[in-house]
Amino acid sequence: MRRSSAASKSLILAAARERFAADGYERATVRAIAADAGIDPSMVMRYFGSKERLFAAACEVDLALPDPLTVPRGEVGSALVEAFLSRWEGDETLQILLRTGCTHASVAERMRSIFVTQLVPVAAAFTGDASEAEKRAGLASSQILGVALCRFVLEFPPVKAMSRQELVAWVGPTIQRYLVGDAALDARCGVRSWEA
Amino acid sequence: MRRSSAASKSLILAAARERFAADGYERATVRAIAADAGIDPSMVMRYFGSKERLFAAACEVDLALPDPLTVPRGEVGSALVEAFLSRWEGDETLQILLRTGCTHASVAERMRSIFVTQLVPVAAAFTGDASEAEKRAGLASSQILGVALCRFVLEFPPVKAMSRQELVAWVGPTIQRYLVGDAALDARCGVRSWEA
DNA sequence: TCCTCTGGTCAACAGTTGTTGGCATACTGC
DNA sequence: GCAGTATGCCAACAACTGTTGACCAGAGGA
Numbered sequence: 001m002r003r004s005s006a007a008s009k010s011l012i013l014a015a016a017r018e019r020f021a022a023d024g025y026e027r028a029t030v031r032a033i034a035a036d037a038g039i040d041p042s043m044v045m046r047y048f049g050s051k052e053r054l055f056a057a058a059c060e061v062d063l064a065l066p067d068p069l070t071v072p073r074g075e076v077g078s079a080l081v082e083a084f085l086s087r088w089e090g091d092e093t094l095q096i097l098l099r100t101g102c103t104h105a106s107v108a109e110r111m112r113s114i115f116v117t118q119l120v121p122v123a124a125a126f127t128g129d130a131s132e133a134e135k136r137a138g139l140a141s142s143q144i145l146g147v148a149l150c151r152f153v154l155e156f157p158p159v160k161a162m163s164r165q166e167l168v169a170w171v172g173p174t175i176q177r178y179l180v181g182d183a184a185l186d187a188r189c190g191v192r193s194w195e196a
Numbered sequence: 197m198r199r200s201s202a203a204s205k206s207l208i209l210a211a212a213r214e215r216f217a218a219d220g221y222e223r224a225t226v227r228a229i230a231a232d233a234g235i236d237p238s239m240v241m242r243y244f245g246s247k248e249r250l251f252a253a254a255c256e257v258d259l260a261l262p263d264p265l266t267v268p269r270g271e272v273g274s275a276l277v278e279a280f281l282s283r284w285e286g287d288e289t290l291q292i293l294l295r296t297g298c299t300h301a302s303v304a305e306r307m308r309s310i311f312v313t314q315l316v317p318v319a320a321a322f323t324g325d326a327s328e329a330e331k332r333a334g335l336a337s338s339q340i341l342g343v344a345l346c347r348f349v350l351e352f353p354p355v356k357a358m359s360r361q362e363l364v365a366w367v368g369p370t371i372q373r374y375l376v377g378d379a380a381l382d383a384r385c386g387v388r389s390w391e392a
Numbered sequence: 393t394c395c396t397c398t399g400g401t402c403a404a405c406a407g408t409t410g411t412t413g414g415c416a417t418a419c420t421g422c
Numbered sequence: 423g424c425a426g427t428a429t430g431c432c433a434a435c436a437a438c439t440g441t442t443g444a445c446c447a448g449a450g451g452a
Contacts, residue, residue: 002418002429002430003429003430004429005428005429008429008430023299024220024222024298024299026220026222026223026409027222027299029408029409029410030409030410030411031408031409031410039430040430040431040432041410041411042411042412042413042430042431042432043429043430043431045410045411045412046429046430050410050411051409051410051411098298099298099299100298100299101349101350102220102294102295102296102298102299102345102349102350103219103220103223103295103296103298103299108349108350108351111350112350112351112352112353115352131354134353134354135354135358137354138346138352138353138354138355138358139355139366139367141342141346141352141355142339142342142343142345142346142347142352142355142367143338143339143342143370144342145342145345145346145350146337146338146339146340146341146342146343146345147338147342149298149338149341149342149345150334150337150338150341151338153297153298153304154297154298154304154307154308154341155304155308156308156311156334156337156338157308157330157334158327158330158331158333158334159334159335159337159338162331162334170335170374171335171338173373174339174370174373177369177370178366198399198400199399199400200399201398201399204399204400222439225438225439225440226439226440226441227438227439227440235400236400236401236402237440237441238400238401238402238441238442238443239399239400239401241440241441241442242399242400246440246441247439247440247441
């Protein structure tokens with residue numbers, strides 16, 4: 001009895017997260033994960049039942065976004081970008097979701113539900129209209145996921161190289177406009193109003 | 197001799213594009229592609245040599261972006277968004293690249309090179325500084341790829357449901373600011389200047 | 393007519409995958 | 423001491439993968 005079962009389990013989980021994040025679902029083989037963890041493949045099955053359930057365990061996530069009501073209205077955009085970057089750099093979970101969500105419908109579905117339960121409420125704090133809140137949250141997601149994609153997954157050199165402050169300075173205002181900007185004003189006279 | 201070899205080849209290619217776009221590289225098996233095309237798997241190998249070369253043939257792409265000098269300076273953003281949406285809806289190539297680029301380093305590399313050769317020049321038309329052009333092109337990419345991701349791949353309901361004009365109205369100004377906005381002014385007094 | 397060339401079918405290969413069951417080993421409680 | 427249990431290793435499984443080569447059918451020129 002070298003390790004406790006809990007220790008083995010978390011070893012496997014850590015290795016799995018790394019592999020899933022780096023290679024995606026199919027190419028992260030149970031054997032490779034087990035080898036990384038220094039554990040027999042059969043133990044993976046014993047502890048997690050199947051590869052699919054191991055995957056599910058590997059990508060549990062809570063965005064832990066800042067409460068929109070605790071930050072000044074004019075800084076929601078940059079606060080969100082900050083929060084997302086931290087979250088993204090903190091562990092590999094979001095990378096796993098993004099990488100595998102592109103090819104696995106069930107993971108995409110999961111991302112959609114995360115989006116609905118965690119980002120839509122933020123947008124809803126700034127508008128009474130539920131459908132508009134969804135739209136605004138969707139736009140904000142597109143920009144945030146796009147940054148994550150280019151910076152952490154595709155690794156576009158300039159996006160990867162930009163400092164965090166620089167990124168926040170550029171992208172924050174975009175999110176700000178999407179979330180609390182005045183759409184009507186935008187439409188009327190060209191965008192100008194997300195500082196509101 | 198039922199079909200010409202060219203006809204078979206393009207049948208296979210069409211089926212391959214669909215499968216790669218829907219399932220990604222690994223789960224789009226040669227057998228499945230061949231079955232879709234109504235052709236024996238061995239013919240796929242005969243015509244394309246290997247699965248990898250079939251994949252390469254399936255995702256040749258030319259963005260055909262508008263020449264930035266032919267559109268009014270104030271409309272570059274919306275013109276680009278329009279162009280990208282058309283390109284994206286036109287065929288499955290970009291979907292293949294995005295879906296598989298998330299898990300395959302070589303495809304990601306290819307996306308990076310497409311980015312450098314096709315988007316950076318657009319940004320460079322508005323600034324003398326090469327490194328700033330890269331940065332601006334990177335930011336624009338992040339927003340454009342993010343929209344594509346949410347609309348065509350992850351299918352976030354609100355982003356998928358938005359009309360094209362609506363999307364252009366929201367996202368166009370963002371791209372405009374990234375490409376031709378005044379960064380110094382942004383930094384000094386809050387963003388306000390991408391109409392320039 | 394025969395021969396050849398082209399497009400197509402079929403069966404099989406070697407390797408890898410997720411998954412399973414049996415067997416050894418060490419620790420724990422009696 | 424012993425039995426029971428939890429942990430780990432090993433070999434094997436069936437299924438599936440990309441890929442190969444042998445063989446067949448029919449068209450077209452000699």
